[in-house]
Amino acid sequence: MPPQDDTDTMDYRPRYHFTPPAHWMNDPNGLVFYDGEYHLFYQYVPDGRQHWGHAVSADLVRWSHLPVALEADATGNIWSGSAVVDADDTSGFFAGGSGLVAIFTHQNRATPPGGPQVQSIAWSADRGRTWTKYENNPVLPNPGVADFRDPKVCWHPATRRWVMALAVKDRIRFYTSPDLKEWAFGSEFGADHGSHAGVWECPDLFPLAVDGDEGDTRWVLIVSISGPGGSQTQYFVGDFDGATFTSANPADTVLWADYGRDNYAAVSWSGVPESDGRRLWIGWMSNWIYAHKTPTDPWQGAMTVPRELSLRTLPEGARLLQTPVGELQGLRAESHRLPEQQVAPAAPLVVQDMNEAMEILAAFAPSTATGFGLRVVGAGGQETVIGYDVLEQALYVDRTRSGNVTFSEHFPGRHEGPLAPTEDGSVLLHVFLDRCSVEVFGNGGVTVITDLVFPESEARTLEIWAQGGTATLRSLDLYALDAAF
Numbered sequence: 460m461p462p463q464d465d466t467d468t469m470d471y472r473p474r475y476h477f478t479p480p481a482h483w484m485n486d487p488n489g490l491v492f493y494d495g496e497y498h499l500f501y502q503y504v505p506d507g508r509q510h511w512g513h514a515v516s517a518d519l520v521r522w523s524h525l526p527v528a529l530e531a532d533a534t535g536n537i538w539s540g541s542a543v544v545d546a547d548d549t550s551g552f553f554a555g556g557s558g559l560v561a562i563f564t565h566q567n568r569a570t571p572p573g574g575p576q577v578q579s580i581a582w583s584a585d586r587g588r589t590w591t592k593y594e595n596n597p598v599l600p601n602p603g604v605a606d607f608r609d610p611k612v613c614w615h616p617a618t619r620r621w622v623m624a625l626a627v628k629d630r631i632r633f634y635t636s637p638d639l640k641e642w643a644f645g646s647e648f649g650a651d652h653g654s655h656a657g658v659w660e661c662p663d664l665f666p667l668a669v670d671g672d673e674g675d676t677r678w679v680l681i682v683s684i685s686g687p688g689g690s691q692t693q694y695f696v697g698d699f700d701g702a703t704f705t706s707a708n709p710a711d712t713v714l715w716a717d718y719g720r721d722n723y724a725a726v727s728w729s730g731v732p733e734s735d736g737r738r739l740w741i742g743w744m745s746n747w748i749y750a751h752k753t754p755t756d757p758w759q760g761a762m763t764v765p766r767e768l769s770l771r772t773l774p775e776g777a778r779l780l781q782t783p784v785g786e787l788q789g790l791r792a793e794s795h796r797l798p799e800q801q802v803a804p805a806a807p808l809v810v811q812d813m814n815e816a817m818e819i820l821a822a823f824a825p826s827t828a829t830g831f832g833l834r835v836v837g838a839g840g841q842e843t844v845i846g847y848d849v850l851e852q853a854l855y856v857d858r859t860r861s862g863n864v865t866f867s868e869h870f871p872g873r874h875e876g877p878l879a880p881t882e883d884g885s886v887l888l889h890v891f892l893d894r895c896s897v898e899v900f901g902n903g904g905v906t907v908i909t910d911l912v913f914p915e916s917e918a919r920t921l922e923i924w925a926q927g928g929t930a931t932l933r934s935l936d937l938y939a940l941d942a943a944f
Contacts, residue, residue, distance in 0.1 A: 657686020
């Protein structure tokens, strides 16, 4: 753990974002719903080795910590992977019944470069409480590639095969299997598509209906990128036939899932019942370029809020949208509403004594303003700015003066993404604030920004501001959020 600054700091442990009880956490792993429970496994390092930590929830909001699920062993550390419900016992592990199978990367640091990364499996017949590693691991040996990891497995009904998306250097390989034990190479995607700013990691693959039309379904391929500039997550929209993914966009099209700095390795839950119908995902709320330096203790690492994914037709094509899961509304406590009114540059609206954990829903119209938004202000000139640039049609978060920003030269900055107004000229902001984070969903999740912040004062004031002219605040609802833990 890096030393703390001399300045006394608040306890940054989130009130409603998932964190480990102590020690290091990064990528979410093995997300699966089974027998009434959402399982959240995660990369966990309590003793210098990497394991799968484990928690369960009935509502995606309130989590119960369980013992380590998969421990590092003689084969190596337990790196990222996925879990599935083997409902028809294709694996033969469950005597004709059903159970959970985890598919993960085994990594052995003893052999350079970085150790051989191979894919292994384990199974659980008791709702994920205990796990047995397959005696014939690995099920997918390394073909001689340094980066060969992060298997995400799904069932493909049309071909009645399991499909594995695997990150291999700067592309994705697809493998298929009838039983989760024997895997055959299917195809490779990405050599000339998307961003190659770093190694590709943590893929995900799933179908989504476009505009809610089940007759128009596309496949979404998620790819996280870790490179010299930090961590980002891109996605592709296209078709998948059970072995080959084909992008619907030109090869040089780059689509970002999040325009902030702190949503990485996000993957979705498998096993969610058709009666629910949602595609749900969660990400690691940090960035490899400074993750080991963040000023938290004795824990390090948090998850984003869980989100629902959808595809919507925008002028540029089908695009991925994210919205906070509805279950988060169960945390709402005290509320406050501001009616429609004008906001002038010289007279921002002020809400005093903000709670540490807040949800904000605001609707603006630009009027004559060139910019407007929300400013969370603390003592000593500290502020986190959530703004909209009217001329550039861009949503942004500026954390340059948000509090403790000195632990890494890469931390302070302004992060923005494109966002056109809605058809009626509005800009809608849905904001979640916690002790060390801000998550902004613009226009129903068209543009999303996730950023860590470390304010050094618990006192918070909300300012609604405009610049270059007046803006219309059409509505603003604030909710104090109860702690989830």
